[in-house]
Amino acid sequence: MRLITKMIVLAFSLLLCASSLSLADEKLAERRPLTVGLMPYLSTRTLLANYQPIAAALEDALKQPVQLLTAPDFDTFVRRVLDGEYDIALLAPHYARLAIKSYGYTPLLLHKSPIRGVLVSSRAQPLASFNDLRGQNIAIVDRSALLVIAGAITLGENGLTEGSDYHFIETVSHSSALHNAISGKARAALVSYSTLVLAAPELQRDALLWRDIASIPGQFYIAHSRVPPARQLAVKAALLAFEKTPEGQLFFEKTKHGGFREPTAEDYVLLDKMMPETRRLLGNTVR
Incomplete structure (x- = not known):
């Protein structure tokens, strides 16, 4: 009987420790800057200027510093995404699908406009x-x-x-x-x-x-697995809230991205057809 009691106490203690660690991880994630990787389809100056309103909206909603990052070229950017260098990444849909299927990323939203x-x-x-x-x-x-x-x-x-x-x-x-x-x-x-x-x-x-x-399909916003699920939902909610603000409307009018939407099964069917060619062309960048 004593052994069973000890085992129950031990199990309860382990659950408390796991819960405490999870909460600690979330608190740590909130304190450090949230890194957002932007696919370098424009010059660095133009890219960072265009997405600054999104960074400001995320900082305000999450109460956390947000750092916009990019890369000198597509290959380097995709390699950094697959290596997990960004918490959140904005990238082309086929790269996003690869990251979701093979590298543990979670899809958040994508731009409405194709x-x-x-x-x-x-x-x-x-x-x-x-x-x-x-x-x-x-x-x-x-x-x-x-x-x-x-x-x-x-x-x-x-x-x-x-x-x-x-x-x-x-x-x-x-x-x-x-x-x-x-x-x-x-x-x-x-x-x-x-x-x-x-x-x-x-x-x-x-x-x-x-x-x-x-x-x-439009560009995807995806989250790395190290970002706690609750934080991923908070990022998604902040993006959707941003869309409804005057700053968000101005952003989407300027960029012609049309707003946000959820990915669909049809998106994934199309992108999965492109996976073999995507992997072939990326070569040694993917595992």
Whole structure:
């Protein structure tokens, strides 16, 4: 009887310790800065300035410092996400799906507006047809970007084969790809529509949107597993509350992201189809 009593007391003590550790972890998570990794699809200065309102809203709601971070290029950013360097990450949907399926991340929300892939040329050298791209270079950010995977399919459907009819040339950001097209280093750029909207005035002045060639789900917000579940829910609630504020409405009007929504089964079906190609193109970046 005494043995049973001792075992019950021991079990109860262990539960109390586990509960105390869990609460301690949550308190620690609240004290240190919440790191938010932003996919580098714009120049660093523009990217950090655009997402500062979200950082301010999270700080206010969570009562915790928030640090916006990015990376010099897509490959480095994806590697940092998969290595767990950010608490929260904002990234392209296929990278997010990979992080969710294989690296323990939790999906929070995604932007309502689909990511529009557009072909842009210099205003001085407009495109008239897909044949104008034959034998030319098309500036992109990264070959593993879902926008580029989908864009290559559309180009193929219009009679152009990568490697023989045209070549992709990689740059460090969508802004850089846009600059390549305008300056004549490439015949066109395959970028997101939001890049064009958020580009510097001089780039917008000299760029000409020819046509949409891809549409994919919006960027995902995902949380690393070290962020306690209650904290993940608090981040999600803060983002949804931000959407309803004047600052949030201004943010979504400026970025054309359309607000937030929950991921759907249909999103995952589409993204899972892209997983083999995503893994192949990322190569040694993924395990």
